[in-house]
Every structure is written in structure tokens, then in C-alpha cells.
Amino acid sequence: MEATAAHVMMSTRGAYLVHANFRALLGTAFIELGLAVPEQPPSHGESAAKPLERALFEAACAANRLRNKEGSGHGRPWVPNVRDEEGKAAIEVAGCVSAYLLSKLVARTK
Numbered sequence: 001m002e003a004t005a006a007h008v009m010m011s012t013r014g015a016y017l018v019h020a021n022f023r024a025l026l027g028t029a030f031i032e033l034g035l036a037v038p039e040q041p042p043s044h045g046e047s048a049a050k051p052l053e054r055a056l057f058e059a060a061c062a063a064n065r066l067r068n069k070e071g072s073g074h075g076r077p078w079v080p081n082v083r084d085e086e087g088k089a090a091i092e093v094a095g096c097v098s099a100y101l102l103s104k105l106v107a108r109t110k
Contacts, residue, residue, distance in 0.1 A: 001022075001026065001060050001063075001064065001094050001097050001098050001101075002022055002025060002026075002064075004029075004097075004098040004101050004102060005025045005026045005028070005029035005101065006025065006029075007102075007105075008029040008032060008033060008101055008102075008105050009025075009028060009029055009032060011105060012032050012033075012105070012108075013032070016028070022061065022064045023061055026057065026060055026061070027039070027057070029101060030053065030057055030101075033101065033104040033105060033108060034104075034108075035053040035057075035104065036050040036051075036053040036054050036057075037053075037054065037057050038054045038057060038058055040054075056096070056097050056100060057097075059093045059096075059097065060093060060094070060097040062093075063089075063090040063093040063094055063097075066082065066086065066090050067090055
């Protein structure tokens with residue numbers, strides 16, 4: 001997800017926040033694509049997709065925290081303390097969020 005967020009920023013701005021933490025980098029990519037982030041309160045009459053976008057953002061951050069805290073998917077030398085179903089869910093969230101960002105990027109360039 002981090003690489004996808006960086007790709008979005010490179011594609012749209014030609015640069016990205018190299019030293020930003022995951023949440024900040026993902027947030028800049030979401031905002032760049034016109035997606036809602038949790039820090040933006042819901043507005044009256046907003047698209048029904050906006051709550052989904054906020055939830056995808058939070059799910060991405062939660063999956064990233066799980067992977068960082070437990071080592072799942074990072075090639076760490078210890079056995080992660082993540083159950084198979086948790087690891088699978090984190091991977092699926094990463095794929096879902098990355099695919100959504102890329103589809104929004106493609107739609108933007110059409």
C-alpha cells in the first residue's frame with residue numbers, strides 16, 4: 001500500500017513525502033485522488049462512497065499496523081504472532097486498497 005500511495009503521488013505530482021509515516025503518505029494519496037479520509041468530517045449530501053473511502057483508509061492503517069507490529073509479510077527472522085486468518089485479512093485489505101487507489105488514478109487520467 002505504501003508503494004501504491006507513493007506511485008499515486010509520483011504520477012500526479014512528480015514527488016512524494018519520502019520521510020512521511022504511512023498514515024501521512026496514504027492520506028496525501030487519498031486526498032490527491034479526491035477520496036475521503038477520516039480527518040474530513042462527513043458533509044451533508046456527500047456521496048455514499050465517502051464513508052467507504054474513510055473505512056478503507058482506516059482498514060489500510062490497521063493492516064499496516066498489524067504487519068509492522070507483528071512482522072507478518074516483512075521478512076522478519078521470527079515467527080509472527082498473527083493468526084492465519086488475520087494475516088490473510090491484512091493481505092486482502094492491502095490488495096483491495098491498492099487496487100482502489102490504482103483504479104481511481106486510472107479514472108483520473110481518462
